[in-house]
Amino acid sequence: MNTWVAWARGPFLYLAFSVLAVGALRQWALAIGELARAHRMAGDQKVPWRWMFKKSLGWIVPVNALRGTRIPFTIASAVFHVGMLLVPLFLAGHVALIEKGIGIGWPTLPAVAADILTLAALAGLVVLLLYRLFERAARFLSGPQDYLLLVLCITAFLTGYFVAHPEQSALPFTVIYLAHLLSAELILVLIPFSKLAHALLFASTRIVWELGWHFVPGGGDKVRAALGKAGEPV
Amino acid sequence: MDNRRLFLFKGLMWILAGLAAAVAIVRFSLGLGVSTALSDTTPWGLWIGFDVMGGVALAAGGFVMAAVVHIFHRERYHAAARPAILTAFLGYGAVAVGLLFDLGLPWNIWHATIYWNIHSALFEVAWCVMLYLTVLALEVTPTILERTPFQRTYRFFVKLALPIMILGIMLSTLHQSSLGTMLLIMPFRVHPLWYSHLLPELFFVSAICLGIVMVMVESTVTSWLYKREPEMEMLAGLARLASIALACYFVMKMGDLLRQGKLAMVFDGSWLANLFIAEMLLSTVIPMVLLALPAVRRSFTGMWLLACCSVLGFVLDRINASGLSQVWATRRFYFPAWTEFAISLGIVAACVLVFFFIQERFPVDPHGLEEVEAERKAREAALPAFAPFAQVWLGEGWRKAAKVYSFLFVLALAFGLTVAPKAQPAVNTPAVRAVGASILQIGPGPRYVYFDHKKHQDEAGGPKSCALCHHLHQKGDVGTPCVVCHGNMFLPTSIFNHETHVADLHGNASCAQCHGKGEPIRVTPTKKCSQCHDKDMMAANPVVKTFDSKWAPSYKDAMHKMCIPCHVEKAKDAALKLPNLGRCGACHNSGTQSEKAYRAEFPVQTAAPGRP
Numbered sequence: 146m147n148t149w150v151a152w153a154r155g156p157f158l159y160l161a162f163s164v165l166a167v168g169a170l171r172q173w174a175l176a177i178g179e180l181a182r183a184h185r186m187a188g189d190q191k192v193p194w195r196w197m198f199k200k201s202l203g204w205i206v207p208v209n210a211l212r213g214t215r216i217p218f219t220i221a222s223a224v225f226h227v228g229m230l231l232v233p234l235f236l237a238g239h240v241a242l243i244e245k246g247i248g249i250g251w252p253t254l255p256a257v258a259a260d261i262l263t264l265a266a267l268a269g270l271v272v273l274l275l276y277r278l279f280e281r282a283a284r285f286l287s288g289p290q291d292y293l294l295l296v297l298c299i300t301a302f303l304t305g306y307f308v309a310h311p312e313q314s315a316l317p318f319t320v321i322y323l324a325h326l327l328s329a330e331l332i333l334v335l336i337p338f339s340k341l342a343h344a345l346l347f348a349s350t351r352i353v354w355e356l357g358w359h360f361v362p363g364g365g366d367k368v369r370a371a372l373g374k375a376g377e378p379v
Numbered sequence: 380m381d382n383r384r385l386f387l388f389k390g391l392m393w394i395l396a397g398l399a400a401a402v403a404i405v406r407f408s409l410g411l412g413v414s415t416a417l418s419d420t421t422p423w424g425l426w427i428g429f430d431v432m433g434g435v436a437l438a439a440g441g442f443v444m445a446a447v448v449h450i451f452h453r454e455r456y457h458a459a460a461r462p463a464i465l466t467a468f469l470g471y472g473a474v475a476v477g478l479l480f481d482l483g484l485p486w487n488i489w490h491a492t493i494y495w496n497i498h499s500a501l502f503e504v505a506w507c508v509m510l511y512l513t514v515l516a517l518e519v520t521p522t523i524l525e526r527t528p529f530q531r532t533y534r535f536f537v538k539l540a541l542p543i544m545i546l547g548i549m550l551s552t553l554h555q556s557s558l559g560t561m562l563l564i565m566p567f568r569v570h571p572l573w574y575s576h577l578l579p580e581l582f583f584v585s586a587i588c589l590g591i592v593m594v595m596v597e598s599t600v601t602s603w604l605y606k607r608e609p610e611m612e613m614l615a616g617l618a619r620l621a622s623i624a625l626a627c628y629f630v631m632k633m634g635d636l637l638r639q640g641k642l643a644m645v646f647d648g649s650w651l652a653n654l655f656i657a658e659m660l661l662s663t664v665i666p667m668v669l670l671a672l673p674a675v676r677r678s679f680t681g682m683w684l685l686a687c688c689s690v691l692g693f694v695l696d697r698i699n700a701s702g703l704s705q706v707w708a709t710r711r712f713y714f715p716a717w718t719e720f721a722i723s724l725g726i727v728a729a730c731v732l733v734f735f736f737i738q739e740r741f742p743v744d745p746h747g748l749e750e751v752e753a754e755r756k757a758r759e760a761a762l763p764a765f766a767p768f769a770q771v772w773l774g775e776g777w778r779k780a781a782k783v784y785s786f787l788f789v790l791a792l793a794f795g796l797t798v799a800p801k802a803q804p805a806v807n808t809p810a811v812r813a814v815g816a817s818i819l820q821i822g823p824g825p826r827y828v829y830f831d832h833k834k835h836q837d838e839a840g841g842p843k844s845c846a847l848c849h850h851l852h853q854k855g856d857v858g859t860p861c862v863v864c865h866g867n868m869f870l871p872t873s874i875f876n877h878e879t880h881v882a883d884l885h886g887n888a889s890c891a892q893c894h895g896k897g898e899p900i901r902v903t904p905t906k907k908c909s910q911c912h913d914k915d916m917m918a919a920n921p922v923v924k925t926f927d928s929k930w931a932p933s934y935k936d937a938m939h940k941m942c943i944p945c946h947v948e949k950a951k952d953a954a955l956k957l958p959n960l961g962r963c964g965a966c967h968n969s970g971t972q973s974e975k976a977y978r979a980e981f982p983v984q985t986a987a988p989g990r991p
Contacts, residue, residue: 156797163792
């Protein structure tokens with residue numbers, strides 16, 4: 146078991162970060178291509194850059210979505226994301242490991258705050274999972290990936306909590322520790338290649354979306370032709 | 380992408396390229412020591428043998444086909460000319476890239492253009508590669524321009540084509556043989572089975588053979604990948620040509636061995652002799668005999684296999700001549716590190732990908748463009764397909780290719796970064812105690828520096844000057860040997876013995892004598908060595924500096940720093956008339972002066988190990 150832990154802390158950690166780094170570069174390169182394409186597709190229409198950036202940034206603030214029908218979903222998502230951003234980056238244990246590895250450290254969260262954030266993120270994740278399972282529209286839109294990624298995040302946070310509080314756990318520490326390492330590393334590896342890529346692309350996807358829905362002039366005719374309904378009214 | 384075979388093949392190429400990219404990062408950031416199994420004794424490894432020597436030979440198809448089609452007007456081979464020239468261009472590009480990897484200071488690669496050393500065989504090689512690469516670029520240009528709006532430029536290049544072709548063939552003649560010339564100047568390294576005064580000619584003839592079989596491989600592989608009808612008539616013609624050329628090569632090689640009286644060596648059972656037999660069977664004998672049979676020339680698989688076999692054999696020949704056959708002389712085992720294989724394969728993969736890229740966009744082969752166009756039309760009619768797990772639409776055509784292939788590339792790159800070596804393994808190269816008064820042996824190999832002790836003593840001022848160089852006398856020594864402290868050839872040696880110091884200074888109570896009272900105990904003590912040992916060391920002089928470090932410089936650094944400044948100074952002295960004194964060869968002249976001195980001093984040991 147200790148060999149596996151050493152392996153997960155050594156080569157596999159290196160692999161996870163390399164995949165994340167190189168994969169992120171790939172995603173950004175592709176994103177630039179997509180942006181250029183979306184811009185080209187917008188044709189001769191005037192692109193409202195200012196309005197678009199404002200709108201894109203607006204989506205980051207969860208308060209704007211606190212109306213309508215999916216308020217619990219918005220809150221759960223926001224709580225989870227706060228935990229997801231703060232705990233992995235500012236937990237004292239993580240920062241100590243990073244400092245040991247590359248020699249750079251930064252201020253850390255107090256242990257109590259980290260615990261609260263972890264539990265809150267876990268609660269948020271559970272709500273998100275229940276929402277996906279029992280809300281009609283969400284269930285129809287979800288594929289295996291959506292469930293698997295949620296389960297993976299839950300595993301990482303849950304095992305992380307028990308690594309910090311081994312006395313509360315029924316399983317041996319090494320097992321929990323290995324599970325935490327592997328699930329967290331799997332998340333790092335999957336970030337560039339799954340829907341987790343929104344962590345890298347949240348800035349550009351919205352812009353592509355805002356740009357891309359402007360169809361090319363005469364695009365409707367092409368759609369009709371492609372569907373074999375040329376000349377018919379839409 | 381509808382062609383699954385082509386897709387998988389390209390995917391494999393991208394994976395190889397990704398792995399090579401990772402190794403390239405290591406090679407250019409951490410150097411050759413980390414990324415290769417090369418050493419000072421074996422400085423030419425896989426990259427020179429395969430990428431440079433093999434690459435040049437593999438590119439021979441360009442000049443052979445140019446000669447066959449444009450000089451001898453064998454029009455039925457016309458379809459093979461453009462792919463062959465494109466391959467030659469990419470092959471030479473690969474040679475240049477491979478060379479960049481292998482050069483210790485790759486940023487100096489342009490030096491041969493400015494600093495001319497007309498006595499160097501490598502100088503000729505460098506110029507031939509540069510000129511022929513330029514010529515090949517000019518030969519490829521019409522293909523690129525043919526279907527572009529730049530028709531005037533295109534017509535200009537078409538007019539230029541013939542003289543350029545002739546120039547290209549001339550340069551190839553020079554260059555293929557000059558790679559043989561390069562080996563000609565190392566008779567003590569290359570094994571007698573490969574060494575011959577006819578090496579340049581043999582290299583040239585074998586390049587012609589390899590050129591023909593390489594065009595066959597290219598044609599068969601392309602038609603297999605793109606699922607085209609193979610051009611059997613052309614292939615059969617090439618096979619016949621190859622058989623004749625191989626027969627010429629075989630006669631020449633065997634005749635040469637016979638002339639030198641080395642034929643018996645082929646069957647002496649040593650592993651190099653067996654390697655020679657394997658190489659000859661693969662490259663020449665088997666393809667020559669079988670391709671002469673009309674039945675084989677009617678079979679696509681037969682021709683493909685035999686051409687591959689021959690290519691493999693000739694590449695082995697280049698690797699043997701430039702590397703493996705020298706193991707015999709150096710007696711140092713060398714097997715390429717996996718990183719070296721990764722780079723070699725990655726360069727080939729990158730070339731193959733560029734070949735596909737150009738082939739699918741420019742009229743290299745008239746069928747190519749038609750196929751691409753047909754595929755595009757078929758794709759437009761089809762419904763969009765979703766990626767299996769991610770459930771996203773990847774786009775079509777090159778957008779899909781960009782996403783899929785970059786995915787494979789990135790994964791291979793990250794994997795390569797993880798497994799690539801990150802630090803140089805500490806190689807212990809113990810320095811050897813200097814022997815005699817006129818010869819210094821360097822390292823364990825047959826390498827010497829001629830050193831006239833008496834002359835140096837006289838120059839420096841007689842018996843009183845010993846301390847100028849012999850700066851340390853241990854108890855009972857008259858001039859402690861250099862290797863006692865400078866124990867490693869290339870790495871600094873720790874000369875501080877903590878145990879002895881603790882014992883001599885009476886145990887734990889003495890820590891503060893060196894580490895300072897009330898200070899944390901560190902590896903670096905507060906007290907300097909010279910504060911106690913001043914009387915043991917000679918005072919600093921122009922030749923030897925005293926030191927305050929527990930690290931003695933490597934043997935190489937110690938000697939170089941002691942000898943070079945003085946030599947350079949004396950070389951400037953016009954009255955001495957020794958302008959070459961400051962050059963490396965003044966001391967490192969193994970084979971001549973130092974060899975003689977060594978033999979004179981140690982007559983029992985007749986010669987350096989491994990010399991004929």
